[in-house]
Amino acid sequence: MWGFKGHRTTGYVQMNVSLAVLLLIFVNAVLAQNNQSETASADCSIDVLTAPSGNITSPGYPESYANNLDCVWIISRPSDQVIVITFHQILLHETPSCLNDYLEVYNGDEKFTGRRFCGGRLPPNFAASRSNVRVVFHSDDSRSFKGFYLSWTSTARCSTNQYTCWDGECISDGLQCDGIKDCSDGEDEIECVYQASTPGQCGKVSVAPQFTWDPRIVGGNAAVPGSYVWIAMITKNDGTLQCSGTIINHNTILSAAHCFSDPRTAPSILVVYVGRYDINGSQGEQKLEIASVVVHEDYRSPHKGSDIALIFLVRPILFQSTVRPICLPSLGQFELIEGTQCIAVGWGQLEYEGAIPDRLYQVRLPITNQNFCNISYSKEDTPLIDSQLCAGDLTKGAKDSCLGDSGGPLSCLFGDTWYQVGVTSFGIECAIPGFPGVYTKVSSFQQWIQDTVADSENVYKLFTYKLATASATSSLSCYLFSITSF
Numbered sequence: 001m002w003g004f005k006g007h008r009t010t011g012y013v014q015m016n017v018s019l020a021v022l023l024l025i026f027v028n029a030v031l032a033q034n035n036q037s038e039t040a041s042a043d044c045s046i047d048v049l050t051a052p053s054g055n056i057t058s059p060g061y062p063e064s065y066a067n068n069l070d071c072v073w074i075i076s077r078p079s080d081q082v083i084v085i086t087f088h089q090i091l092l093h094e095t096p097s098c099l100n101d102y103l104e105v106y107n108g109d110e111k112f113t114g115r116r117f118c119g120g121r122l123p124p125n126f127a128a129s130r131s132n133v134r135v136v137f138h139s140d141d142s143r144s145f146k147g148f149y150l151s152w153t154s155t156a157r158c159s160t161n162q163y164t165c166w167d168g169e170c171i172s173d174g175l176q177c178d179g180i181k182d183c184s185d186g187e188d189e190i191e192c193v194y195q196a197s198t199p200g201q202c203g204k205v206s207v208a209p210q211f212t213w214d215p216r217i218v219g220g221n222a223a224v225p226g227s228y229v230w231i232a233m234i235t236k237n238d239g240t241l242q243c244s245g246t247i248i249n250h251n252t253i254l255s256a257a258h259c260f261s262d263p264r265t266a267p268s269i270l271v272v273y274v275g276r277y278d279i280n281g282s283q284g285e286q287k288l289e290i291a292s293v294v295v296h297e298d299y300r301s302p303h304k305g306s307d308i309a310l311i312f313l314v315r316p317i318l319f320q321s322t323v324r325p326i327c328l329p330s331l332g333q334f335e336l337i338e339g340t341q342c343i344a345v346g347w348g349q350l351e352y353e354g355a356i357p358d359r360l361y362q363v364r365l366p367i368t369n370q371n372f373c374n375i376s377y378s379k380e381d382t383p384l385i386d387s388q389l390c391a392g393d394l395t396k397g398a399k400d401s402c403l404g405d406s407g408g409p410l411s412c413l414f415g416d417t418w419y420q421v422g423v424t425s426f427g428i429e430c431a432i433p434g435f436p437g438v439y440t441k442v443s444s445f446q447q448w449i450q451d452t453v454a455d456s457e458n459v460y461k462l463f464t465y466k467l468a469t470a471s472a473t474s475s476l477s478c479y480l481f482s483i484t485s486f
């Protein structure tokens, strides 16, 4: 669900002071009162930083760091403040498990992301849940590189009768889920229950999605079970993950064309699960066999567009509170306003070429400026077309879908209903600044979806008729095969 990679930053001034620890604590306390910002000392003693904001770099940055360093910085803020860490650059000797040179960041005693950072991949930014953040930097006696540069800011923690907006703003609890967007990005209406009035009603959830303010939120984090009722997992018949899809009606799953382009993953060896949460299977899930897959006839490769496919199931899905369809927008029904927070979900990699999670993950992604995104991808010789859309943080990266998430939804809340605006299609690695993920724009394919679903309904009618008249079922499979293209 996310990944990261280094990028260049400019305009940074390094300050060089060398003081004893105790003196530093004192000086920093004074700084905290008088100054808005603080720069960590560049020697390698323990440095306690108490200002509301500041920078930490490896000693000598942007020149190479020295060998054999062990540096510790502690950012300490009053408990009514939240420390927000932004990583600007990291360029350290890359070795397996980061044994040689590394950066570690602790939220209180908990190691952020559970691992060390080295090489050039930028760690995701995070808002600490503790009032102390410890930054540890180690270099050994082998090769040295440019180092790292991070900054912190602090914002007031919301009180217990307040709701924390995703940008840290506090609103009164009563304003959440009241039908009015109070947070700047409208997220106070996202983490809400929208009850369905019929079992098959689309875009409704009985369990609210939740994005907690803990260190894992900036990339993706585990979804609350049952909060994405329309998600379908597509696996090979050996149980391994192939792609995701979404329930759009009682017997149809929407997915990406590229999930079916490899002859080794013919639909006959694929299975669909709905009601699944744990990657290896959940109680109450439904296993569904595939009758046919229709890949869009214009599909050639993900970046050329039309990366969309429909899967028709042998038997209908049983709708229940945890299994329901998502609504599909029609062309021009909603304006996709830049900055609108939408959500991608899946069981894909947690970082580029990294591990896959054990549960369903979610990541909130703002709709990006389509022109900027197109300019980025054009430089890579893969210009985008109108029926594709980008979501993610254009400049910072750090949030994205990733390998394995394909075919899954990018969904946005409009009023009191969830709509699928995108199908996860492709990106460049994952979460690289400047390259948000690219999604197939669902509204551009409204007619195609309608026509293809109608065709399949006719096939089902034919099927039922033939069964009723006891004709050979094989003619059905011939017909199904003829509408299947890869």
Ligand code: ARG
Binding pocket: 348, 400, 401, 402, 403, 404, 405, 406, 407, 424, 425, 426, 427, 428, 429, 430, 431, 436, 437, 438
């Ligand atoms: N093509 C990938 C898949 O098959 C999904 C890639 C999405 N990549 C991204 N950086 N958003 O799972």
